[in-house]
Amino acid sequence: MTARLIAALALAAALPLGAQDRRGRDLPAFLGPLRRVPVPDENPMTEAKVELGRKLFYDPRLSGNGALSCASCHNPALGFADGLPKGIGFNGAVLGRGSPTVLNAAYQETFFWDGRAPSLEEQAKGPIQSEKEMNNRPEKVEATLRAIPGYVKLFQEAFGGEPTLDRVAQAIASFERTVVDLDSPFDRWACGDENAMTDAQKRGFELFTGKARCMVCHSSATFADKRFHNIGLDDGDPGRFAVTQDEKDRGAFRTATVRNAAVTAPYMRNGRFKTLREVIDHYEKVSNEKEKHSNLSIFMLPLKLDEEEKKDLEAFLHALTGDKRDPRVNVVPELPR
């Protein structure tokens, strides 16, 4: 309990006070500043676990050939994503979908584009074992880590036991809960700082929540509704259907967070769009050509934005780039031997 308290205090210190404790403005109930990172009871955060997780996140020895780490595709240099349309994994394999940012992933309730993992812990175990990604096996991960005295010691300190894949995932998830990008211009504005957003950004927010209806799906503090929608990318990827076997989910994907969108191009799960403007234009176009798409979300409605409005909306999206990241998350740790 003490360790958990320490971790909670550490996180509280990292958060701008206003973002946790008050809401300075009359916002829609489903939008607002990010609150404290949710931590599951089964995996309380401790400093030891976070620090171990940071090492594991950056350690290529978790991969089958020792050349790829979590940070290879979730690269802090590129907004904890990779800047590629689709991820590039083991031996240069091009993956089926793009690498989502880890920034603020801690606030999500499902993971992977099709939502097949219910927690950061479950997610972390996926790419390590995927043949096209890190291509490793649990027993080899465990054997590798148990042969590194520095890790044996760190796992003992963090978990009171030896390295296991489950503990690897718990430590990485704990680290990822510190990879949050708070205190964006929007958050500061939402907490009462009138000057934190430009006039264009404020007009963009009006459009986002009003005429353009973006917030129908991009709701909640993460600007994502934690649901699955088909937005007309039509590239044959079954998406959520693969998880539910429900035809209504065919081609539907988890709503992406709009936070940090300005630093996580390209966009959509297949990286089809290079700019935010292309994204805006896609919604307009698809909504106006509903008959050309199958299984389209009922929320795909024409935005009816003029040129100025599109610029304002894009300006608002730039107000969602966090300015206050824990500096430790970008520091490559020296790894145990």
Next chain:
Amino acid sequence: MTARLIAALALAAALPLGAQDRRGRDLPAFLGPLRRVPVPDENPMTEAKVELGRKLFYDPRLSGNGALSCASCHNPALGFADGLPKGIGFNGAVLGRGSPTVLNAAYQETFFWDGRAPSLEEQAKGPIQSEKEMNNRPEKVEATLRAIPGYVKLFQEAFGGEPTLDRVAQAIASFERTVVDLDSPFDRWACGDENAMTDAQKRGFELFTGKARCMVCHSSATFADKRFHNIGLDDGDPGRFAVTQDEKDRGAFRTATVRNAAVTAPYMRNGRFKTLREVIDHYEKVSNEKEKHSNLSIFMLPLKLDEEEKKDLEAFLHALTGDKRDPRVNVVPELPR
């Protein structure tokens, strides 16, 4: 000149004073603390260039598929090497030799294991264009960078011109000149701190410079003589011969620095040995079986060390791990867009 002065002062501040200005102990003339990093007249160091170089070093967009950066193989997490026997490059290609550490590379006079590049600047251009490494072409590197407004601005500030491959190399080399690991226990001891090395390490240093004769080749402040020797690895790699076409250089490779050896396993240019002890045993064995090897260096002489002496020698090698790295070199920068 002013910018150069600033860079020089910044470096001076990073160096322990004693290591630059005095030698506290009567050491062999060919060994001692590292002095100021040499900077070529053609590429004076400036803060702007170092900072740009740091970004480029960490930027996977310099590679042909956008997935590999300098830091992929020269990983700060693993002593600016990769911990692998041989490097893993483009699409998982296993390279012919191991990735040497960038730590203190700034003090070398030739680069690559066969010494084919005469400067850090020339070296940097190699892996970017090598098909098995980053697999890019100069014109594509330049087109990529010129399309990123943030880089156009940074190159303008650092060089007063647009991105070119030569400037990329100059900036990366400038950054690499800050990747130095100074102030090891040996350096502190050499500067007069009697307690900086353990008794075993002091005995190991006696062996290194005396009975075991390591310093015949591992001389100079980097503990490497900048020459090329065949030490009996016998795997068919022509080594320096490929550069000189001189038979005496067949199978000869540049002497590796012993500094930071404790954090840059595995050892030898083909990663054949996992531990320093295996390295010591190799020298003993090969020197005792000269007849089994062709073109062996005349300096391969039996070490004649007993078990205690081998342990002392290994202890000394651990005294060459630097303790004072510029913290910025481990920080993943956020990249321009």
